[in-house]
Amino acid sequence: MSRFKRNGKIDSRAGFKTQTQESPVPRGLLNAARSSGQLNLSGRGLTEVPQSVWRLNVDTPEEAQQNLSFGASDRWWEQTDLTKLLLSSNKLDVLSEDVRLLPALVVLDVHDNKLTTLPKSIGELENLQKLNLSHNKLKELPEELWLLKNLRTLQLQQNLLEELPDGVGQLEMLDDIDLSNNEMTTLPESLGNLTHLVKLNVSYNKLKSLPHGISGLKSLKLLDCTRNQLESVPPVLANMASLEQLYLRHNKLSCLPEFPSCQTLKELHLGNNRIEVLGAEHLSHLSALSVLELRDNKVKTLPDDITLLKDLERLDLVNNDISSLPCALGNMPKLKILSLEGNPLRAIRRDLLTKGTNELLKYLRSRIEEAPGDPFKDAPNTAMTLPSQATINVHAIKTLKALNYSEKQEASIPDEVFDVVDSSPVTSVNFSKNLLTALPPRIMELKDTLTDINLGCNKLTSIPADFSVLKCLLQIDLRNNLLTSLPLELEALTKLRTIILSFNRFKVFPDVLYRLENLEAILMCNNQVGSIDPAQLKGLEKLSSLDLQNNDIMQVPPELGNCTSLRALMLDGNPFRNPRAAILAKGTDAVLEYLRGRIPT
Structure with a gap:
């Protein structure tokens, strides 16, 4: 009788029901x-x-x-x-x-x-x-x-996938294959049989070389080899008669690919490699190029022959070692975007660089008649030799207002270096590529005029609070050091526009950066930063470049999409799942739009 009780847990009608399982x-x-x-x-x-x-x-x-x-x-x-x-x-x-x-x-x-x-x-x-x-x-x-x-x-x-079988060459009608984000170390020669292939993506693998058979891809327009372990590229790539876009970012290339002839290539992306030399022999075959991206390499000079690239519209040289520009660059008819942030340029005023590409090209054109080539290349030797056997170019100090004591492998800056300055109004200091473990105390003597300081490639573990007395600073380069934090006192640097903190040991985005309202560029690639605060970042209304590549960001906050002042947002090489690589590849505007679409309503 208990099964019929009204307060019982057993349904009295259960015996009359047929149990049906709902289909998925x-x-x-x-x-x-x-x-x-x-x-x-x-x-x-x-x-x-x-x-x-x-x-x-x-x-x-x-x-x-x-x-x-x-x-x-x-x-x-x-x-x-x-x-x-x-x-x-x-x-x-x-x-x-x-x-x-x-x-x-x-x-x-x-x-x-x-x-x-x-x-x-x-x-x-x-x-x-x-x-x-x-x-x-x-x-x-x-x-x-x-x-x-x-x-x-x-x-x-x-x-x-650790390998791609030779059988893939039998898919003769294939026009798009995406093999990115796998574990492949080689590609089969049979890939060259895919004569209808238009897009081939092998990015984010472990490739050390490309097969010569790849030259058979006569219809290929896009080849993406981003983030592999390539040390060279076979010249036979030039035989791909339709190739328009070639992505070789984040590899181990030491020079530009040398193609005998490549009349169709429009975009060449070579960022984050080890390229030091850019010569005429690398450029003569790229007559149709409209985009050349070389950011985060070690390029020291640009040849005058860069004018061979008559169709070039975008030249990205961010974070290299370029100290001067050829004046001939000003005569490139189609160049619209020239990115030079993070270079130790000494012959061009910092304020001129911030005025944009048109003003910079106009300035270079004006120098062609005045002084072809480097105006200080043949300057008389007015240097004095210090006990450390270092050479200080007094002419540069007097004329360019630039103090250069770089690449000396010194653990400290001799007092004689600052003595040479005397009362000259120095605006630029370059102490990069030394062995400094602490900031030279006498740098504070330049507080009234110093606008640009390069301390990159040293062994600095901290920045002292009194660094904040350099209130005229517009750019600080601290790349390749051992920094983990920045003092809050740096908020006194109200004029600061660019700060380069790449290749350090930051685990937390420095809070003081949110307080520097005039910042236009923050470059923090290759650290261990785990998160950013989009609400505070939005307060930096002038921020146009934010480089957070190769950090430990697990999640990109959707609210970052509200930072509409950003024109260059770089997030590659972080462990987050969204946005996916396809979205990142579309550029900053697409990423910001995607993030805004994910903001909870």
Whole structure:
């Protein structure tokens, strides 16, 4: 009698019910797929694909088995073969061999799952044109995959692939393949058989070289080899007659690729390498180039022959070792963007650099008639030799207002260096590439005139609070030191526009930077910064460049999208998942727009 009690926990009508388990795929969705030929099951938490999906075009609908009447629009016997199946963002760890029951598939998308293997029957999908297997856990690919002769797009990024089989060369109709973010150390020579390939992305792998067979890619327009271990690029790349965009950022290249002839290349991205020399032999073959990106290298000089690049529109030389510019640069007819932040330029006033590309080019043109070449290259030797055998160019101090004592490998700056200055109004100091462990105390003597100081490539572990007396500073370069923090007293540097803190040991974004309202550029790549405060960052209304590449940022706050003053936001090389690499590649505006779209409402 207890099972009939009203207050009991057992339902008195339980014996009269039939227990039915709700299908993870609604019947109405299957019926719609029979008429449209498309089925979207993305983001449904599926751990396996129901048999009703695989047998969609094989079995008769359940309604038909119940002898129900059908209208003209519900004639199941007139169903359309399934051509598009979307299974992304589920929890699938296996794909059934029953995929062969959908031979009409043109698009199969199973990205963002947990697949470790693929069924052999995938090779029976002879009509398949687009296959998205990205963001899974695939370590190898079945040979049957290479039977898909009509495949045009193959997405394999974000997997665990250590090699790409030679069989890929059989996919002769392929025009887009993405192999980024895997573990590959080599590529097969058979890639060159893909004569219809337009886009090849092998970024974020462990490639040490490129196969010579790659020169067979006659239709290739974009080749992305970002963040690998390439030390050289084979000259045969020039044989790719359609190549327009070449990305070689974050590799180990020591010089520009030397192509015998490359008349189609429009964009060459070589940032974050080890390039020191840029000579005429590197430029003569790049006549069609419109973008040359060389940021974060070790380039010391630009040749006059850079004017050979008559179609160049953007030249990015941020964070190099360039001390002077050829005046001929001013005569480049199409140059619209010239980025030079983070270089120890000594012959050009800092305020001129901040006025933009047009003013800088105008200035260089004006110098061509006055003094072709370097105006101080043949200056008389007025230097004095100090006990340390260092040479101080007194002419530079008197004329350029620049004090240069760099690359001496000294642990301290001799007093004689400051004695030479005497009462001269020095505006620029370069003590880079020494062994300094502390700031030279006598630097404070220059507080009334000093606007630019370069202390990069030393062994500084801290910056003293009294550094804040240098209130005229516009730029500070502290790259390649051992810094972990900055004193709050630096907020007194109200005129500061650029600060370079790259290659240090910061784990926290320095709080004082949020208080320097006139900052235009903060360069902090290659540190260990874990987060930033977008609310405080938004207060820096003049900030246009923020470089946080190669840090430890796990999550990019969506509110960063509100920092609309940013024109260059660099976030590559951080462990966050979103925004994905495809968004980052589109540039700052696209990233900011993406972030704004994710702000909770």
